[in-house]
Every structure is written in structure tokens, then in C-alpha cells.
Amino acid sequence: MPIFQPELETLPRPQLKALQDERLREQVHYVYARVPFYRQRLDEAGIKPGDIRGVEDLPKLPFTRKKDLREHYPFGMFAVGREELARIHASSGTTGKPTVVGYTRGDLEVFAEVVARSLAAAGGEPGMMLHNAYGYGLFTGGLGLHGGAEKLGMLVVPVSGGMTERQIMLIQDFKPEMISCTPSYAQTLAEEFKKRGVAPEEISLKYAVLGAEPWTEAIRKSVEEGLGVRATNIYGLSEIIGPGVSNEDVHEREGLSYIWEDHFYPEIVHPETGEPLPEGETGVLVLTTLTKKAMPILRYWTGDLTFITREPAPSGRTHARMGQIRGRTDDMLIIRGxxxxxxxxxxxxxxxxxxxxxxxxxxxxxxxxxxxxxxxxxxxxxxxxxxxxxxxxxxxxxxxxxxxxxxxxxxxxxxxxxxxxxxxxxxxxxxxxxxxxxxxxxxxxxxxx
Ligand code: ADP
Ligand code: K
Missing domain, CATH: 3.30.300.30 (ANL, C-terminal domain)
Known part of the structure; x- marks a missing residue:
């Protein structure tokens, strides 16, 4: 099952664009009515929600930055009250306080769907077993992959991170077809198997879905050879939803990941001026949520450097694709994910x-x-x-x-x-x-x- 939601993932571009425009208009009205931060931002910029008619009007809107989330810690960016929230996640902020994000039940449904799309693109199929070695807890990785795998119809082993000895044992005993973790941890596991004299052919894993930190083709090669898998890149960030904003297709692996554009609208802007850059040029990835209810976010400055392309893709999916992350514009370090x-x-x-x-x-x-x-x-x-x-x-x-x-x-x-x-x-x-x-x-x- 290569495509999880074919009708949405291959939606012809004119229809996709119409859907994005409609969702964006709704999202802008929604945040203006419900989030004081956005109301103030738009008022200050002299923009009325009705001025945003479609995605081409996005550059009129100011960026939202990590700092804004920090200043509204913990729940100031939320558009709904506690009674409508189903879950909270958090990631490290620039100071002691974490960046808090929230989800309604509907948001969790979307989260599961985009991760299911990602896992299907990565080679996952209903009935396969996923060894999920992303950390469970406030970090979006563990529970995010978990929900998506269940949605796809996979059997999930919620191992979480660490305790490598036990991970090796469980992989050998349970025989999962797929693993999710950081690329560096996949390398660690590959080395541990090698130390034990276990050849890649003897490892049941066929697919690896790796992300949360930057990696390279050289790392891909070492993981693929060491574990006997085909590895794809999963990208995401908690402010937008978590992992599953984009994923490569295992049959293409050109270093390009499909961005699930009916939910997250991507722009690439100049790192210093913030001006939109033409397709194919490298700059800062800026993302706007189109369907989020608990914590919608307009033009989030991810700090991640990459490019996007809307060239037709071999899989028939029509969504934009992004390159691997080439670096960051701020001083954030990613240490073991x-x-x-x-x-x-x-x-x-x-x-x-x-x-x-x-x-x-x-x-x-x-x-x-x-x-x-x-x-x-x-x-x-x-x-x-x-x-x-x-x-x-x-x-x-x-x-x-x-x-x-x-x-x-x-x-x-x-x-x-x-x-x-x-x-x-x-x-x-x-x-x-x-x-x-x-x-x-x-x-x-x-x-x-
Ligand atoms: P935390 O990991 O602290 O919970 P996030 O999940 O929000 O926080 O981290 C998101 C950031 O992780 C992204 O902005 C990006 O810098 C990095 N990241 C996530 N996935 C990838 C990937 N596949 N390649 C490179 N960097 C990634
Ligand atoms: K990360």
C-alpha cells in the first residue's frame, strides 16, 4: 500500500490550491477570533482577516517565532480552552521553560493521518510490526509515530529510547519489519548488531524511518548496510504538529520529502530579509498550519534551511517536496535528537x-x-x-x-x-x-x- 490517502495525496494541484486557500482563510479568521496574540499582531500590521484570500497573501502576515511561544508560556498561544484539549507535548525552548504545544482530539486525528501517510511512504503496511525507538513522553516523537502506526494498521512495539541491549534482544525475538528512531541511534544499533556477529541479512528489519536530527547520505548508507534496511527521512517539529510534516518515499529516496501540504503550507524565505524566495532556492522553511485547532500557527519560522520543489513526482503525489535540512539559522544544537x-x-x-x-x-x-x-x-x-x-x-x-x-x-x-x-x-x-x-x-x- 504505497499511498495512504490517495485522494488527498494525489489531489490535482488546482484543487489542492483551492483547498489550501479555503483552509487558510478559515484558519486566519479562526486565530483572529480566538488568539489575542494573533489579533494584536494582525491589528498592528494593519491586516484584516478578510485581506488574506489565499496562500499568495501569506507574505503579508508577520512571522511567528519560537520567542513568541516562549513569551506566551504555557498556554497563551492556544485557541481553545482546557476542556477541548486532548493532549499536551513540549520541546526544549531557548531558556529553562519548554515550548508547550496542544492538540484537540481532531488535531490528534490529523497527526495520526500525516504520520500514517509518512509511514506508508517509508514502506510501512498494515500488519507490519514497528519497533518504535523514539522517546515516549513530552517529546512528540514516540507518541507521534505510535499514533500514526496504529492508524495505518501496524502493530507497534513502544520500546522508546535507550537500553540498547534490550532493543537488540527485542528486535531479534519479535522480528519487526520496520524501525523508527534518530539516524544516529540507528547507527548505534547497527554497530551493536555487528559486535554481536549478527549479519544484516539475519536482522528482520526491512525499513527504517529516521529523523529529529540532521543526517546525510553517508549516514543513510551506513544504516542501510548495517541493518539491511531501506531508510527514509521523516521531518517535523512540535510547533507545527511533530514528526510527519514530511517524509521521503522509499521507492524514490532522492533526498526529497513530501510535505503534507493540505495541512501544512510551506514557504521558503531569505534568512536575513524574510522575503519569499523562488522555488528551488535554499532559505528558511516557514510553515503555516491549515487545519490545526488547538494551536494554529501562522508563518512559523522553523529556522531550518532547505529548498522546496513542486516538480511532478514519480509517485504521482502532487504535494510539494523539500530537500534535506542543510542547517539552521539560529544557535539551536541538536544532540542525540x-x-x-x-x-x-x-x-x-x-x-x-x-x-x-x-x-x-x-x-x-x-x-x-x-x-x-x-x-x-x-x-x-x-x-x-x-x-x-x-x-x-x-x-x-x-x-x-x-x-x-x-x-x-x-x-x-x-x-x-x-x-x-x-x-x-x-x-x-x-x-x-x-x-x-x-x-x-x-x-x-x-x-x-
Ligand atoms: P524536540 O526534538 O526538542 O522535541 P522538535 O521535535 O520540535 O523538538 O524539534 C524539531 C527540530 O528538529 C526541527 O526544527 C529540525 O531542526 C530538527 N529535525 C527534525 N526532523 C529532522 C530531520 N529529518 N532532519 C533534520 N532536522 C530535523
Ligand atoms: K529535534
């Missing part, structure tokens, strides 16, 4: 008296795993208190006050930001300082290969 902003780390450091929020983050990739080293300065007072000794990993290890502090910082970061870091303590004044220009607090040494 988790979004991390340097400012989140800074917030945590501000709450620890023994250190200063002078720090540097070094991200590298050891094998298939992202590793983070956080170098942070001791506060003057604490530094004197421990006798102002030269700091090295050995010294910290030997001094119980220093090693306890190092563990405390790592624990608080893990607890608040969700990533494990290796903490190195620096003496006061030795972390990089801004020399007028933009301070580079992050060194990302990862080569995606």
Missing part, C-alpha cells in the same frame, strides 16, 4: 553559586554518539575556598569538593536540559570572552558521516 540552546545551559549555570555563567560547549561525535563537553568557570569565591589550585581533570578527580561540584553541574544540566554532558571546571577568567563581536560559545566539531 534533543534540541538544546546554549541559553538553556546558561540558565542552569546561573542557578549554581560555585560557578559563573562563563562557559564553552564543545560538541563532538564519538563513533555514532554525540558527546558534549561543558567547560565552565569557577566563581572567584569558591576558587579561593578550594585554595586557588591549578585545575585539571586529575586535580578535580582527587578533590572531593571539586568532583562533587562537577557531578552536580552535570546532574542539573541533565535534569533541566535533557542531555548528558562531561563537565570540565576552569579557573576564573579562562573561558572565552567576547572581543566585541559575537561570542562563539559553541564549538560543534561533528562531522556528519
Amino acid at each position: 534533543v534540541n538544546v540552546y546554549p541559553t538553556q545551559i546558561e540558565e542552569v549555570l546561573k542557578g549554581i553559586a560555585e560557578v559563573e555563567p562563563h562557559y564553552q560547549i564543545v560538541v563532538s561525535r564519538q563513533g555514532t554518539l554525540d558527546e558534549v563537553e561543558l567547560k565552565v568557570e569557577l566563581a572567584e569565591g569558591f576558587y579561593r575556598h578550594i585554595g586557588a589550585q591549578m585545575l585539571s581533570d586529575e586535580v578535580v578527580e582527587a578533590d572531593h569538593q571539586l568532583s562533587a561540584l562537577r557531578d552536580k553541574v552535570a546532574f542539573k544540566i541533565k535534569d533541566n536540559v535533557g542531555v548528558s554532558v562531561k563537565v570540565s571546571l576552569l579557573s576564573p577568567g579562562t573561558a572565552p570572552r567576547s572581543e566585541g563581536g559575537k561570542l562563539k560559545r559553541v564549538a560543534d566539531l561533528r562531522r556528519l558521516s
Whole structure:
């Protein structure tokens, strides 16, 4: 079953456009009536809902940004009250507070449908078993893939992330045909199978649907060879719905993913000016929800860099396709699939008296795993208190006050930001300082290969 909703996925473009225009008009009236934030934004811009007649009028509207969601934490962007909500998800925000998103029952139905379309495009069929190794919880990945797989008629194994030993065992014992996880975790699993002498032909998996972080053709090749699968790219973000905004077709895999355009309208704009760019040019992907009820969003600035094309596609689907994500316009880091902003780390450091929020983050990739080293300065007072000794990993290890502090910082970061870091303590004044220009607090040494 290659296409889950053929009548919608292959809708001739003139009809698709008419449907988008109609839905957009409705969505704009809806947010204007129900979300004070949008009413104010449109009023300030001198736009009446009736001015937006179709998708070509979208550039008249201001962008919505992560910052707007943060300023309206937790529920200020919602268009419905609690009694109409069916679920909440959240992802990391730029500071300590997460970005909260909500769904009505109808939104969850749409979420399941777009993920089912994605899974079908990725090779999934009713009756197949999906080993879902995306994290369950506030993160949209686990439950998102879960709902879509059930919708498609698959049998879902809700393994969630981590505990690799157990994942290997369950894959060998249950024999799933499909796996969903981050591309880097798929690489980890491939390596673990290899270590155990299990050949790719002996692994039951046939398809992998991978996303939540950027990846490359080289990673695709290593996962496909290591697990004996055909891997496709799933893209999405919680602000729009979660995973399943777009997916590649397993029979094409040209690096182009179908955007489910009857629900999410894509634009590509210039990263600095915000001006719409012609088809095929790379810029920031901006998405507008056309059918969301709980948290509709107009022109969301994803920060993700890519291009789109509306060239006819081999599968017969008529929806626009997007390229792989080439990078981001902001300082968001994606570490093992988790979004991390340097400012989140800074917030945590501000709450620890023994250190200063002078720090540097070094991200590298050891094998298939992202590793983070956080170098942070001791506060003057604490530094004197421990006798102002030269700091090295050995010294910290030997001094119980220093090693306890190092563990405390790592624990608080893990607890608040969700990533494990290796903490190195620096003496006061030795972390990089801004020399007028933009301070580079992050060194990302990862080569995606
Ligand atoms: P979190 O992972 O913290 O819950 P989101 O799911 O909202 O937050 O993360 C969305 C972001 O993850 C996207 O804006 C994009 O930067 C990145 N992302 C998701 N899927 C992909 C993909 N297939 N390729 C590259 N980046 C992706
Ligand atoms: K992510």
C-alpha cells in the first residue's frame, strides 16, 4: 500500500490550491477570533482577516517565532480552552521553560493521518510490526509515530529510547519489519548488531524511518548496510504538529520529502530579509498550519534551511517536496535528537553559586554518539575556598569538593536540559570572552558521516 490517502495525496494541484486557500482563510479568521496574540499582531500590521484570500497573501502576515511561544508560556498561544484539549507535548525552548504545544482530539486525528501517510511512504503496511525507538513522553516523537502506526494498521512495539541491549534482544525475538528512531541511534544499533556477529541479512528489519536530527547520505548508507534496511527521512517539529510534516518515499529516496501540504503550507524565505524566495532556492522553511485547532500557527519560522520543489513526482503525489535540512539559522544544537540552546545551559549555570555563567560547549561525535563537553568557570569565591589550585581533570578527580561540584553541574544540566554532558571546571577568567563581536560559545566539531 504505497499511498495512504490517495485522494488527498494525489489531489490535482488546482484543487489542492483551492483547498489550501479555503483552509487558510478559515484558519486566519479562526486565530483572529480566538488568539489575542494573533489579533494584536494582525491589528498592528494593519491586516484584516478578510485581506488574506489565499496562500499568495501569506507574505503579508508577520512571522511567528519560537520567542513568541516562549513569551506566551504555557498556554497563551492556544485557541481553545482546557476542556477541548486532548493532549499536551513540549520541546526544549531557548531558556529553562519548554515550548508547550496542544492538540484537540481532531488535531490528534490529523497527526495520526500525516504520520500514517509518512509511514506508508517509508514502506510501512498494515500488519507490519514497528519497533518504535523514539522517546515516549513530552517529546512528540514516540507518541507521534505510535499514533500514526496504529492508524495505518501496524502493530507497534513502544520500546522508546535507550537500553540498547534490550532493543537488540527485542528486535531479534519479535522480528519487526520496520524501525523508527534518530539516524544516529540507528547507527548505534547497527554497530551493536555487528559486535554481536549478527549479519544484516539475519536482522528482520526491512525499513527504517529516521529523523529529529540532521543526517546525510553517508549516514543513510551506513544504516542501510548495517541493518539491511531501506531508510527514509521523516521531518517535523512540535510547533507545527511533530514528526510527519514530511517524509521521503522509499521507492524514490532522492533526498526529497513530501510535505503534507493540505495541512501544512510551506514557504521558503531569505534568512536575513524574510522575503519569499523562488522555488528551488535554499532559505528558511516557514510553515503555516491549515487545519490545526488547538494551536494554529501562522508563518512559523522553523529556522531550518532547505529548498522546496513542486516538480511532478514519480509517485504521482502532487504535494510539494523539500530537500534535506542543510542547517539552521539560529544557535539551536541538536544532540542525540534533543534540541538544546546554549541559553538553556546558561540558565542552569546561573542557578549554581560555585560557578559563573562563563562557559564553552564543545560538541563532538564519538563513533555514532554525540558527546558534549561543558567547560565552565569557577566563581572567584569558591576558587579561593578550594585554595586557588591549578585545575585539571586529575586535580578535580582527587578533590572531593571539586568532583562533587562537577557531578552536580552535570546532574542539573541533565535534569533541566535533557542531555548528558562531561563537565570540565576552569579557573576564573579562562573561558572565552567576547572581543566585541559575537561570542562563539559553541564549538560543534561533528562531522556528519
Ligand atoms: P524536540 O526534538 O526538542 O522535541 P522538535 O521535535 O520540535 O523538538 O524539534 C524539531 C527540530 O528538529 C526541527 O526544527 C529540525 O531542526 C530538527 N529535525 C527534525 N526532523 C529532522 C530531520 N529529518 N532532519 C533534520 N532536522 C530535523
Ligand atoms: K529535534
